[in-house]
Amino acid sequence: xxxxxxxxxxxxxxxxxxxxxxxxxxxxxxxxxxxxxxxxxxxxxxxxxxxxxxxxxxxxxxxxxxxxxxxxxxxxxxxxxxxxxxxxxxxxxxxxxxxxxxxxxxxxxxxxxxxxxxxxxxxxxxxxxxxxxxxxxxxxxxxxxxxxxxxxxxxxxxxxxxxxxxxxxxxxxxxxxxxxxxxxxxxxxxxxxxxxxxxxxxxxxxxxxxxxxxxxxxxxxxxxxxxxxxxxxxxxxxxxxxxxxx
Amino acid sequence: xxxxxxxxxxxxxxxxxxxxxxxxxxxxxxxxxxxxxxxxxxxxxxxxxxxxxxxxxxxxxxxxxxxxxxxxxxxxxxxxxxxxxxxxxxxxxxxxxxxxxxxxxxxxxxxxxxxxxxxxxxxxxxxxxxxxxxxxxxxxxxxxxxxxxxxxxxxxxxxxxxxxxxxxxxxxxxxxxxxxxxxxxxxxxxxxxxxxxxxxxxxxxxxxxxxxxx
Numbered sequence: 001x002x003x004x005x006x007x008x009x010x011x012x013x014x015x016x017x018x019x020x021x022x023x024x025x026x027x028x029x030x031x032x033x034x035x036x037x038x039x040x041x042x043x044x045x046x047x048x049x050x051x052x053x054x055x056x057x058x059x060x061x062x063x064x065x066x067x068x069x070x071x072x073x074x075x076x077x078x079x080x081x082x083x084x085x086x087x088x089x090x091x092x093x094x095x096x097x098x099x100x101x102x103x104x105x106x107x108x109x110x111x112x113x114x115x116x117x118x119x120x121x122x123x124x125x126x127x128x129x130x131x132x133x134x135x136x137x138x139x140x141x142x143x144x145x146x147x148x149x150x151x152x153x154x155x156x157x158x159x160x161x162x163x164x165x166x167x168x169x170x171x172x173x174x175x176x177x178x179x180x181x182x183x184x185x186x187x188x189x190x191x192x193x194x195x196x197x198x199x200x201x202x203x204x205x206x207x208x209x210x211x212x213x214x215x216x217x218x219x220x221x222x223x224x225x226x227x228x229x230x231x232x233x234x235x236x237x238x239x240x241x242x243x244x245x246x
Numbered sequence: 247x248x249x250x251x252x253x254x255x256x257x258x259x260x261x262x263x264x265x266x267x268x269x270x271x272x273x274x275x276x277x278x279x280x281x282x283x284x285x286x287x288x289x290x291x292x293x294x295x296x297x298x299x300x301x302x303x304x305x306x307x308x309x310x311x312x313x314x315x316x317x318x319x320x321x322x323x324x325x326x327x328x329x330x331x332x333x334x335x336x337x338x339x340x341x342x343x344x345x346x347x348x349x350x351x352x353x354x355x356x357x358x359x360x361x362x363x364x365x366x367x368x369x370x371x372x373x374x375x376x377x378x379x380x381x382x383x384x385x386x387x388x389x390x391x392x393x394x395x396x397x398x399x400x401x402x403x404x405x406x407x408x409x410x411x412x413x414x415x416x417x418x419x420x421x422x423x424x425x426x427x428x429x430x431x432x433x434x435x436x437x438x439x440x441x442x443x444x445x446x447x448x449x450x451x452x453x454x455x456x457x458x459x460x
Contacts, residue, residue, distance in 0.1 A: 137323035138255035149276035153320065168282055193276070204276055206255030207323030 007040055010079050013091070013131065020083040021091060021133055023108065028075045030062065030115070031082060031108040041078015048073055057111075064117040064124060066218040067103060074108075082107050084135035091133050099132075100125045101156035104213050105205070107133040120162060121219055138206030147202055148193040160200020166193045248386045249319075249328045249346065256320040257328060257388050259346060261311050268353075269319055269346035271307040279315020286310050310349060319346050319388065327395035327452070329387045329416065335449060336382035339389060339414025348385030355379060389413060393456030403446040410457040417449015 010016070012024035023029055025043060036045070048071040052059040058073060074080055083089060084107055092099070094113060103124045109115065112130035126132055134140070136155050143149075148166055157163070168191055196202050224232060249257040259267045261281060274283065286308050311317055320326065326345055331337060347353075355378070381387055389395060391413050398405055400419055415421070422444045445451050 138320070139253045141252055141256060141318070143276065143278075147276055147278045150274055153275035153318075202276075204256075204318065206253060206275070206320045 007079075010040075010081075012079065015089065015091070016081060018088050019086055020081055021089045021107075023074075023080040023082065023133075025074060025076060025078050025080050028058075028073055028111045029080070029108050030111065031072050031074045031080065032106060033070050033072055035082040035084055035107040036072075036074070037081050037083045039074075039078055039080040041076060043074055043076040043078045043080060045072045045074055047071075061111055061114050064115055066117065066215045066222065067115075067124065070215060082133060087135040087137050088139055089133060089135050090140060091131055093131050094126060095129050097129075097159065098125055098127045099156060099158040100162070101132075101134055101203075102154065103215060105135050105155055107135055109133070118162070122213055122216055123156065134203075136203075136205035141204040141206070143202045143204055145196040145198055145200060145202065147196050149196065149202060149204060151192065151194050153204055153207065154194055155203040155205045157196065157203060158201045160196055160198050160202070163194035163196050166195035167191060168193070248330065249388050251326070251328060252318065254325050254394065255323055256318055257326050257346070258316055258318055259311070260316050262314050263312070266349040267311045267317070267346055268308050268349045268351075269311055269317075270321060270344060271309045273319045273321040273345055274309075274311070275318040275320050277315050277317040279313065281311060281313040281315040281317055284310045284312060308344075311346075321345055321390055324390040324392055325394040325454075327389045327391060327413075329389055329414075329452070331381065331383060331385055331387060331416070333382075333384035335417045336380050337387055337414055337416045338378055338380050339452075341379040343390045343413060344379065344381070345388040345390045347381060347387040348383075351381050351383040351385045351387065353379055353381050389452065391452075391454035391456075392458040393454050395452050395454055397450050397452055400445050400447060400449050400451050402448075405445040405451060406442040407445060407451060407453055408457060409443055410459060411453045411455075412443055413452040413454050415445065415449055415451040417447065419445050419447040419449040419451065421445055 005016070011022045014022060016022050020037065023031075025039075025041065030048065031045070047069070048058065048062050049068050051073045052062065052068070062068065062071065084105075087105075089107065100118045100120070100123050103122055106124060106126075109126060109132035110130035113126045113128045113132060116125045116127060118125045134155065140155060145160055149163070224235065227235060249259050252258050256275065259269075261267055261279075268286065271285065324345075329337060331351065341355075344353075395413050398407075400415075400417070
């Protein structure tokens with residue numbers, strides 16, 4: 001028997017099923033562009049960029065210029081259903097805490113939370129108290145440090161220090177040797193891990209394939225301002241060469 | 247040693263010096279303990295095995311996981327099913343469905359072209375070619391599928407399987423292509439259901455709940 005929902009029976013601030021979440025909107029939420037699949041009520045969706053120019057509160061909450069184009073402010077009264085590619089959607093409550101999450105997997109958060117850009121590329125940090133929604137391929141797996149994670153399968157981490165890179169020495173020498181013999185490519189996925197130590201929780205998902213992150217380009221572009229004009233020219237030539245190879 | 251199912255898409259393996267694991271390269275999601283990953287050539291069996299696998303197109307980039315610790319494996323968000331082999335029968339499947347298996351299991355490439363033109367057509371339809379991977383011994387195998395794997399017992403004759411949904415089989419099973427092949431299907435204008443794999447014998451056939459290939 002298929003469950004049918006109407007205005008009154010639709011869950012409020014709860015999952016509709018494993019893959020969709022119904023936000024009870026009374027005020028404002030930040031919602032990732034493209035995550036909204038349906039809504040009812042009197043709701044306006046406006047780009048964060050447009051909001052930030054007229055509301056200082058929003059600008060202070062949403063503190064990440066490279067992601068600003070990918071987010072909207074949902075304002076009004078009603079219910080907003082969000083989903084992401086059939087991935088599992090989960091809500092989490094943060095209480096005076098901080099949590100770092102892969103930017104692509106963050107679907108929405110209450111304006112009580114503050115969004116900052118993590119020092120780890122592709123990740124954002126939420127600070128404060130409030131609810132947020134995250135998507136993951138398969139249910140989230142919680143792990144405690146010490147733990148080493150495939151960077152792509154990593155969903156995020158809470159309350160523990162930012163990870164460091166770990167390169168497997170044996171793997172490095174094996175693949176270097178193999179490269180000399182021309183037998184293996186460099187693409188293994190396992191030579192580099194994120195190494196977590198200390199107290200906290202690591203969130204993992206069941207896949208190491210990612211959705212394209214449009215903000216990554218903007219991030220790299222902004223960081224190449226560290227290069228000198230000459231270095232930037234060399235980088236440009238290398239990128240052109242790489243693009244022509246494919 | 248067995249794989250512990252964390253969720254429908256992830257398994258955890260407890261690795262020790264006595265129980266290394268062979269896994270698809272890139273399938274490691276995370277680990278704790280002292281664990282190292284070493285690339286291995288093809289389907290094992292040394293140089294000969296590698297050459298054979300390379301020739302057949304059944305070479306799957308694999309790595310050995312060694313040391314002491316627990317490792318999470320998953321691949322592209324595909325569903326994972328653990329098949330326990332007791333040593334009496336071997337598992338036949340496509341190489342790219344192997345996520346991980348106990349390193350003490352033997353893998354080999356099997357030529358399935360003996361059946362003449364029918365087997366050849368079957369191979370072409372399943373994307374397997376004329377070769378398939380055979381896993382034998384006692385131990386656990388983690389298989390990948392799209393949409394989840396379902397086990398169907400084969401007892402005597404008559405289980406028909408969509409070639410795209412076929413994952414693998416265990417036991418003494420003969421596989422044949424059902425013969426509703428006309429020129430219409432050959433040029434790709436049929437219903438898409440004209441090709442079926444006919445399984446007969448004794449054993450278990452594994453199918454996935456999707457026709458999507460990966």
